[in-house]
Amino acid sequence: MIRLVLFALASILFVAACQTDPLPPPPPPPPTTCLSDEDLSAITYAPVSYEPAIPTNFPPLIVPPDNQLTEKGVELGRKLFYDPILSADSTKSCFSCHQLGKSFTDGLAFSPGIDGTLGERSSMALVNLGFTPGPFFWDGRTNTLEEQALLPVEDPVELHDSWENVVCKLSNHSEYPELFREAFGISNANEITKELTAKALAQFERTMISGDSRFDKVIYEQQGFFTDDEWNGYQMFFDLATGVLPDAECGHCHNAPLFTTNQFRNNGLDEVFDLNDFPDLGLGAVTGNLFDNGKFRIPTLRNVALTAPYMHDGRFETLEEVIDHYNSGGNYADNLDPLIYPIGLDSTQKAQIFAFLHTLTDLEFTNNVEAFGNPF
Amino acid sequence: MKYLSLLIFGFALISISGCEEEKGPANLQLVFKGLFDGNTLVLNEDNTYVNGIPMRMSHLQFYIANIELKGDFGTIVKDIDVVDFSQNHMNAATAAQGETMTFEDVPPGTYTGLKFGIGVPPALNSMQPAEFAVGHPLSNTADHWTAWNSFIFAKVEGRSDEDDDGIFSGSILYHTGGDDLYREYENNSGFILVEGETTTVTLTLDALELFYTATDTLDIINNGVSHTTPSDQVSVDISTFVMDNFIRAINVE
Numbered sequence: 001m002i003r004l005v006l007f008a009l010a011s012i013l014f015v016a017a018c019q020t021d022p023l024p025p026p027p028p029p030p031p032t033t034c035l036s037d038e039d040l041s042a043i044t045y046a047p048v049s050y051e052p053a054i055p056t057n058f059p060p061l062i063v064p065p066d067n068q069l070t071e072k073g074v075e076l077g078r079k080l081f082y083d084p085i086l087s088a089d090s091t092k093s094c095f096s097c098h099q100l101g102k103s104f105t106d107g108l109a110f111s112p113g114i115d116g117t118l119g120e121r122s123s124m125a126l127v128n129l130g131f132t133p134g135p136f137f138w139d140g141r142t143n144t145l146e147e148q149a150l151l152p153v154e155d156p157v158e159l160h161d162s163w164e165n166v167v168c169k170l171s172n173h174s175e176y177p178e179l180f181r182e183a184f185g186i187s188n189a190n191e192i193t194k195e196l197t198a199k200a201l202a203q204f205e206r207t208m209i210s211g212d213s214r215f216d217k218v219i220y221e222q223q224g225f226f227t228d229d230e231w232n233g234y235q236m237f238f239d240l241a242t243g244v245l246p247d248a249e250c251g252h253c254h255n256a257p258l259f260t261t262n263q264f265r266n267n268g269l270d271e272v273f274d275l276n277d278f279p280d281l282g283l284g285a286v287t288g289n290l291f292d293n294g295k296f297r298i299p300t301l302r303n304v305a306l307t308a309p310y311m312h313d314g315r316f317e318t319l320e321e322v323i324d325h326y327n328s329g330g331n332y333a334d335n336l337d338p339l340i341y342p343i344g345l346d347s348t349q350k351a352q353i354f355a356f357l358h359t360l361t362d363l364e365f366t367n368n369v370e371a372f373g374n375p376f
Numbered sequence: 377m378k379y380l381s382l383l384i385f386g387f388a389l390i391s392i393s394g395c396e397e398e399k400g401p402a403n404l405q406l407v408f409k410g411l412f413d414g415n416t417l418v419l420n421e422d423n424t425y426v427n428g429i430p431m432r433m434s435h436l437q438f439y440i441a442n443i444e445l446k447g448d449f450g451t452i453v454k455d456i457d458v459v460d461f462s463q464n465h466m467n468a469a470t471a472a473q474g475e476t477m478t479f480e481d482v483p484p485g486t487y488t489g490l491k492f493g494i495g496v497p498p499a500l501n502s503m504q505p506a507e508f509a510v511g512h513p514l515s516n517t518a519d520h521w522t523a524w525n526s527f528i529f530a531k532v533e534g535r536s537d538e539d540d541d542g543i544f545s546g547s548i549l550y551h552t553g554g555d556d557l558y559r560e561y562e563n564n565s566g567f568i569l570v571e572g573e574t575t576t577v578t579l580t581l582d583a584l585e586l587f588y589t590a591t592d593t594l595d596i597i598n599n600g601v602s603h604t605t606p607s608d609q610v611s612v613d614i615s616t617f618v619m620d621n622f623i624r625a626i627n628v629e
Contacts, residue, residue: 291434
């Protein structure tokens with residue numbers, strides 16, 4: 001009897017083993033982590049608020065409640081900004097495309113990533129971003145500075161790494177765990193995240209405040225004078241001398257004190273008769289709204305003399321070309337901004353606008369290596 | 377035993393009152409629906425101007441101030457805000473919803489109408505965007521014009537197609553501002569706010585009516601752009617015309 005039962009069991013097992021159903025996929029491998037588990041709790045965490053010097057004529061700094069500026073947070077952000085640890089092959093950092101002397105641009109139409117591949121848009125000046133309610137980037141693809149700081153690391157034409165890898169590198173670094181502890185109060189190196197990294201970068205970016213140009217000194221501080229050409233350029237820029245000088249229509253999109261209105265406009269770079277035909281859809285690719293196609297963020301004109309080439313694609317090498325473009329009335333599209341039309345400036349007046357734009361250069365900012373320079 | 381009865385009676389009273397329906401405050405929804413010549417306004421869609429010229433509105437916004445609910449115990453529910461038609465009027469699907477402002481915790485009662493300013497009252501207009509907290513309607517430098525030292529009370533923007541060739545090559549841009557252009561709108565259309573309920577009052581703004589009166593029509597071809605430049609009387613006149621027309625263009629639905 002026992003043999004009969006054993007035979008029956010063996011037969012069942014045999015039949016089951018011979019079924020042709022596909023094997024279930026192997027279970028996912030257990031999560032591997034390269035995060036260090038270094039205990040940081042013995043390191044002092046005593047955050048001290050960082051109070052940037054804000055020009056009195058500027059709007060309030062926009063700081064999210066969960067990322068208040070601290071001295072250690074800004075210090076960490078600055079270090080990360082300049083550290084090629086954020087790139088896959090440790091050759092490039094934020095600094096590669098955002099250099100202090102060029103008002104945190106790089107002088108190129110398109111910047112090469114770590115693989116040598118060129119990006120599709122010119123790097124934007126990182127100036128007064130803390131006063132920008134967003135959205136950010138030329139196309140407005142992120143709403144906050146913290147979100148903005150997340151993207152370049154994984155962009156294949158920029159730093160081309162993965163956040164998982166970057167966080168592992170930071171977690172195992174000889175200094176960063178302590179710096180993250182001091183900035184954010186984490187108690188273990190395995191608590192370093194991409195979000196904290198982005199927060200630190202955003203803190204540093206919010207300290208990049210430029211408001212000490214000759215324009216500021218003359219207009220807001222009543223120190224010194226414009227030259228005649230600068231004065232006439234100023235009058236035309238803001239339409240202050242109607243009947244005497246033409247309205248150059250600049251100030252509407254580049255209003256003081258930030259010299260941007262943080263809006264997105266089609267400024268007539270490309271002539272299209274079908275809004276789908278823009279070579280770069282810009283904001284439209286983000287919103288999906290046809291009438292947003294070909295619109296780009298209005299950049300600040302602070303330090304504009306240092307940020308060539310110009311426009312989202314760096315098509316204009318010089319400020320003279322930019323002025324000529326606006327003077328011409330730009331190119332037609334159905335969503336061409338109504339402020340873009342032939343201005344009629346003569347050569348003297350264009351030179352005066354050029355002279356005024358140079359008064360927006362803030363060398364106190366671009367030479368401030370102590371606050372913004374490479375800490376390495 | 378006597379005290380026990382009192383205790384039970386007290387609990388019963390509390391229980392009964394606790395079962396009564398709790399009513400919250402009254403809420404008011406003020407909806408602005410954009411129109412163009414009586415039809416729902418959809419920004420960037422083709423329309424026809426008074427003289428038959430094809431035109432498109434691309435942007436329309438204005439400041440609204442001291443929003444007062446008129447009545448025996450009238451109350452101001454908001455000192456300043458912006459009505460921006462680019463929120464819902466960018467496409468036909470949402471344009472009919474209008475732009476909504478909600479005022480919560482308003483005293484319930486019967487009101488005899490609405491009153492509000494169009495533009496920024498002088499006391500606020502003398503201030504700078506930097507003096508307002510982030511998110512405040514007056515904190516946006518895009519809505520302040522340094523040249524006038526004034527907020528931009530209204531932005532009316534679009535394009536025109538003078539020769540009807542399908543190319544809307546003409547600019548339309550009227551930006552108004554300056555203390556003299558502050559206007560007040562008022563109606564006598566009563567409404568009732570009930571405790572715990574939300575009442576909707578809908579106003580329409582017909583954009584085309586900003587451009588003409590019974591006797592005058594703005595020349596959108598030759599005077600399509602005005603920034604209310606103080607030293608330019610034509611510009612000031614155009615902006616005055618537009619601001620005056622706001623009063624007529626706004627109606628109760």
